[in-house]
Amino acid sequence: MTSIETKQQLTKEYSGVKYILTSSMRAKLLLAVYEIPKNLDDLRRDLKKPSATILHGLKELESINLVRKVHKCYELTSNGYLLTTNMIKLIENWYSLGKSETFWDNHDLSDIPEEIIKNIYLLKDAKYINSTTSDLSISFNEYIKLISKAQELQIILPIYSENHFKHIIDLLKEGRLRKLNLYVSEEIYNSIDENETFKKELLENNKVKTTIINKTLKVFLTCSDKFVSLTLFFKDGHYDDSQILIGKDENAIKWGHLLLDYTKNKLEDMNG
Template identity: 65%
Template sequence: MTSAETKQELTEEFSGIKYILTSKMRSKLLLSLYKHPKKLEELRNELKKPSATILHGLKELETINLVKKFQKSYELTSNGFLLSTNMIKLIENWNSVNKNKTFWNSHDISQLPEDLLKNIYLLKDAEYVNSTTTNLSNAFNTYINLISNTKNLDIILPIYSENHLKYFIELLRKDKLDSLNLIINKKILNSMKKNDILNESILKNEKVSIKCIDEELKIFLTCSDDFMTLTLFFNDGHYDDSQILVAKDDNAIKWATTLLNFI
């Protein structure tokens, strides 16, 4: 398929999506019927609209094969279910980005895989934590508190930070960590090798696993069994240690684990 044909196909598909999203009634009906079929009376009570308005919307959806009537109930067709699933995903993605728009708008996301950006809704419960003029270390202290209360850490480390590495060493020395898996680039690895303390306490530690890659990293991701954190770089290339996303739910940890496996 040529790029022109692809563009034409996307334009046609967008027209169909626009037809649904530009109507509150059509959208609400699809979302209402997503879990299970409902009778007209149930839809009327839920949507707080007169029967005529609801029936008009149902008829429109029936015409494009998204809804069908079975006995006295209305239900989604297979096409309707698939479209509604992706519509819900779109809404959740939008809410997730909008909730933490300050974080996403100011950072470089070019190294985040496209598939993970499409599933950004998995971070919808993430909390945005930032440092302020009255608490310059708020983001960093939040991070240290989290890693100090877990047993296993998987980290994409894009910077040579003695502050962070110092705490990793402390956790290892106090036997608070069972495992520390680091993904770093060659430049960081070489810098660590030149530091006797880091070389002995981290690189030669049997609890530590190192994965070294050639490319420069622009993602600082930390994942454990019960939380994940994400910090990024500014668009100008400088690392931002003042803002962090923190999440403790299974969806966010799943998102982070996928990113770890991608790098």
């Protein structure tokens, strides 16, 4: 989907969601019947509103084919379900962005595609960690602690960092890390190749698969089946090692793999 098509779709979705969000009653009614149909008594008890107010809201929703009445119960139509799902995503996206506002605000997001940004609500429970002037290594230490417990890792690595490589090699030697997929630019690959230790322990290690990406990415993404971590670049092009986003819940891991799969698919496209 092109950027223009994406924006057109977002505009269309926003118009529908905006109509709902301008009325708290309409929004609450859709959310109330999102999972299961409910009758008027159920809705009156859930929303603590009089029947007249609820029926007025239901009539509005029925008139635009978002809700229908079936056997004295109100349920979402297909359109209603899709719109309510988008509304929930929008609210959760706002929450996710607000929770880690500094992280998203300060960084270059150009290598995260719009369709992945749209799913940022999946990171609503991710933890934002920021180093301090008194301890600049907080984020890095959290990352090392994280990967030290993983048996398999997939890493989009946009920087050449001897500190990262040394810790990864230690994990490989100790047998804690059993499989590593590295995605690096040609420049970083060549730099690894020029270092005899790194070449032997990474490029010539049968536990490690290294794939060259034909562009310089501005995303440092690490995925396992237990967590996802993300660090980014400042908008001026410099890598920021002071802030990291870590997610350990199912949704965050899903988001990480969406971005990883997108990058891998783009890589396959570039390589024909």
